Amino acid sequence: MLPLRAFNINCEARLLSSRSQLKEKEMSFGLLRVFSIVIPFLYVGTLISKNFAALLEEHDIFVPEDDDDDD
Numbered sequence: 001m002l003p004l005r006a007f008n009i010n011c012e013a014r015l016l017s018s019r020s021q022l023k024e025k026e027m028s029f030g031l032l033r034v035f036s037i038v039i040p041f042l043y044v045g046t047l048i049s050k051n052f053a054a055l056l057e058e059h060d061i062f063v064p065e066d067d068d069d070d071d
Contacts, residue, residue: 056062 053062057064
């Protein structure tokens with residue numbers, strides 16, 4: 001049977017190695033995943049806001065005015 005100190009060192013080594021393996025798995029394709037989520041949602045949000053702005057303008061709720069204040 002192993003002495004208690006040797007057992008603790010062995011367990012700590014196993015924990016450290018498993019943690020490093022988990023970090024490697026967490027970081028794989030991290031940036032690709034971020035972009036694959038952000039870009040489609042930005043596109044869908046743009047479409048929704050553009051359609052809603054057209055709806056508001058169609059019903060004369062919000063119509064941008066062409067003010068020429070450059071004079």
